[in-house]
Amino acid sequence: MRIDIITVVPELLVSPFGHSMMKRAKDRGLLEIHTHNLRDHTPYKQGQVDDYQFGGGAGMVMMPEPLAILLDKLMAERTYEEVIYMTPDGPLFDQRTANMLSLRENMIIICGHYKGIDERIRQHYVTREISIGDYVLSGGELAAAVVVDAVGRLLPGVLNDETSALFDSFQDGLLAPPVYTRPANFRGWEVPEVLLCGDPKKIDDWRYEQSVKRTKERRPGMTE
Structure with a gap:
């Protein structure tokens, strides 16, 4: 380009x-x-x-x-x-x-x-x-x-993980879900258990639910 x-x-x-x-x-x-x-x-x-x-x-x-x-x-x-x-x-x-x-x-x-x-x-x-x-x-x-x-950043080869852009906010009409990293317990604030369960389907379902919830709360016009 x-x-x-x-x-x-x-x-x-x-x-x-x-x-x-x-x-x-x-x-x-x-x-x-x-x-x-x-x-x-x-x-x-x-x-x-x-x-x-x-x-x-x-x-x-x-x-x-x-x-x-x-x-x-x-x-x-x-x-x-x-x-x-x-x-x-x-x-x-x-x-x-x-x-x-x-x-x-x-x-x-x-x-x-x-x-x-x-x-x-x-x-x-x-x-x-x-x-x-x-x-x-x-x-x-x-x-x-x-x-x-x-x-x-959308051009193929720009991002190290080429699937990353597909999961950005707005790509599917929803805001991105919450994200967490190590440690799993920080000052007593724990990462949701589902993210540690190792079941991809359960994790995907949770992320989708969180995206819908966050979009309704923060950008209600996007879900109308």
Whole structure:
């Protein structure tokens, strides 16, 4: 998988992709992440990429020309299945979307800033808009990092235990059950006996029951 990220603050994306699973994915040749500084592709002096919005109002808008120049350049080099714009007014990101995106080969992610990007770019280039929550960030970089991490960890070979992702919360429409590790008795707090019984069916049944219970308690809307 190759992901190209368009940003005006590429430095924000160095750390999220330089450690842990994303570093492993890159080192194994399973994931390519390329960041592009939009200021390097603007025809305007001093790296200008934003301007006042028509009609007045507070806040600057990312101009269409720098984005179009860079998008055209990238799209001339390869076919992209998705051009994603990170925006708080997009559909909420969820596990189903992460699963779907993990099947793509090439994607572009546009990180918004200021009041957002010119609407014409959204209309003519963007194929999918994504929000990671009903709140506003300073820019789309951290949101893009969330999406890349959620998608990248699903690529075959990234996780050491390839079945692990199948049992994450939300994969089956339920939250994950409680998990325990050694010691079995910690400060008098004991691990449920069923997890120590050695019977896979009983353990699976218990975990499913706990998932249903936890989902009803914490995310009741998921079970409606």
